[in-house]
Amino acid sequence: MTTENKTITPKTSKQTVLQAHNVRKSFGARGNVQQVLKGIDLRVAEGEFVGIMGASGAGKTTLLNVLATIDRSTEGTILIDGVDISKMKDSELSAFRRNQLGFIFQDYNLLDTLTVKENILLPVSLGKMKKQEAEAQFQSIAKILDIEALADKYPHEISGGQKQRTSAARALINQPSLVFADEPTGALDSKSASSLLRTMAEVNKQQGVTIMMVTHDPLASSYCSRVVFLKDGNVYSELYKGDKTRQAFFQEILNVQAVLGGDSVDAL
């Protein structure tokens, strides 16, 4: 059975982690409704590293929040691991986020009053994970992200890149089926940014963690295995990295972006 499956093309052989169909999202009350997402269809397979690109205000964060159950869609269905999240109650959603998802934010969103280790272990604090297990998990993740030495430091004592690694470790501690990252490199200098992205790509490859990353930076998205372009609330196009080098993929992304609207998205 398994060997048979392996012969089919890799794209479909993997299990679907996230399936969004006709997702719409509007803000504002009657008379002043702004439709930000206008029917998005998206499928993310296990082990993918998906980049979401688009101009500022294109609805990237909105899409991420809706997919990540932080916000509710106005319309459409979203299945994560086969579970329809649009039908869940708020408390179920919370539990779902805590147990199944991981988050990395642009502003790190670490708790100032907690040390690096305490921040990382926060998501497991209400879970069933035993202390030894959590400790082992922490050690291995801290090693991968190269923040072992920072365990007892407070966020104000470490650099932006280190903060974002801490944030990434916190996202991974629960062994989530899907990690959401919103502009994780947005506040980092280019060196810390590429270091973080390399680590994320590595975690994606070696641990098989599925990642969905929102970014407006073509260089950042060049680390992804697939890039989805948003425009005016719709999926504009998609690019697969395939076997291309990162440089080639980067060039391709730039090309799409140029068609999409000017050469620099930042200019918007």
Add this chain to the structure above:
Amino acid sequence: MCRLCSGVTALTLFDLVKRSMRKNIKHYYLYFFALILSVVLYFVFATLQHDAAVAAQGTGTMGAAFQVAGILLVFIAGIFIVYANAIFLKRRSREIGLYQLIGLTKRAVARLLIIENMLLGIMALIVGIAAGMLVSRVFLLLLMKLIGYEAFIEVSFSTAAVIQTFFVFLAIFVLTTIQMVFTVYRNSLLSLFNSEKQGQHPRKPKTAASAILALLGIGLIAFGYWLSGRMLNAMIFFNMLAVLATVILGTYLIFRVTISWLLYRIRRSKNGHLGLANSLSLAPLMHRMKSNANSLTIITVLSAMTLTMTAAAYSLYYSTEQETQAIMPFDFMFENEAGLADDISQELDDNGISYQREAVETFVVPAEFEEKPAPFLERATDIALFSSEQLQQAGLDVDVPENGEASFHDVSVATLFNSVTLPFDLTLQDEGATTLSITEIAQQNVLNWSFFTSQIVVNEETYQSLKAQLASETGDAALQQMDGFHIAEEDMAAASAIYQQDKYKVSEPHVDYYSSYDGSIQSNGLLIFIAGFLGLVFLISTGSILYFKQMTEAEQEKQSYATLRQLGFTVKDIMRGIVRKQAFVFGLPLAIGLAHSIFAIQAASFLFRTDILFPASVAMGVYALIYLVFAVLAVGYYKKTVKAAL
């Protein structure tokens, strides 16, 4: 062109101010509330102070008590408002920085703030005085009821109170203005923008030093408590100072070191596995402990003082009747004035007042205690001897001692004998040196006594033999004939008026139970009123300050709550940690304050003959309950913040 130009900037500036004011409305509420509350309470107090009915009722002490309390009140109100203003300014510092950033001079910003402060102040005065007029009647009724005044009363509008309130708050306004100017001029733009984020990060305590200081804090308080139970000796004044100093210093160390040290140890033992509830209570508490140590110490110590003050005042008030009865078992009495006793009996009969007249006999002899019974008492003393059977006949509730035994009656010193082991010997200074064994220290007198002689009750047989031996026709040991009167409750006032006529005044002091009780209830009623009023003001001030602080913290931690909810923690999960923090923030000052005041009351219990467990518990219970209201309010505010965070 330039005119137009400045017109445009002025407009945008005005818009900015307006928008910022709208955004800050919550902050204004807080400061405005503090202002109004202070005005209301001060105005009520000033109204009572100037009220004709109170003045008419009051003796000299009343005015003085009001004056002292008034000064205290100004202090509390001043500190409260300045503190609220400091919080207010801190929360607005970003706005103040913004004004400067867009080009307003410091001078202009200061002017803006002062005008705003003035407007707020005037509004608070108007609203506060109006509200004060409405509630002052309630307080006046309460005061009159407490001091036993029953006639109909009307609160008159007092211009003097308005003027007094105005000037007090003008002075406070000047203070807050200085505070505002100071904030604008002394802070750099950068610090203005960052002051919201301030909060020190917990340092790893130097283990040895902080362990010693942490334990020292506990030790100092324990020593203070221990000493408070052993203050009654020749060094009482020094002891009191020592207790005060050790307890206050200990409290400071507890807040400054001990708690951080304990929390640090708990946290370290968790090795990073802190858990959500601790992350929301222990961690932020440690974060702010250093900056909160001073205010928590002050709040705790003042809470303890207020609690002690109100509990003591209420106990005094509560036990007034019992105390007076203990001093005066008869409603009034004549000593060796059988003629006057006959006269007054006649007059009472004429007025249709029923009474019981009881004759009691006594004589005074010098005596000596086996050893000094208490630090303040001499061994040698004069005692008056009584027969228990005679007293029983006179309607008093006394036991009949065995032969050679006696009970000791003297309320003025009874509590000083608390630590004396019974029985002990009392030797009469006669030729035979008769020794009586004191088996009981009674908590009431057997006679209204007008001079300070302890009363000794022996049985009839012993009394008669001592009388035969010691009593003389004349001189110090002369036999004295007492005529005591018991009056029925409903006739007490009338009988008291008769007794207080000049023709019956042959000796000083000329006191009777009723007028003595009346005087005590007036002064104790005034005391409990003032103590209660100040206590309430203080309680509301400290409660509000803690509440304001928690409001600020809630806002500072809003981002954390948003993050936690994004990570998948529910409002309920988060609130569990927050409730734990509130229990700590409000509970700790209250618990330590309560403990302090319990020991203080216990140390002062020698002032009370009666059991004050009940009145003291009531006072403390009410205090704790009002405190709880603020904690509940704070939790409510947090809940709103957490809910709105995502």
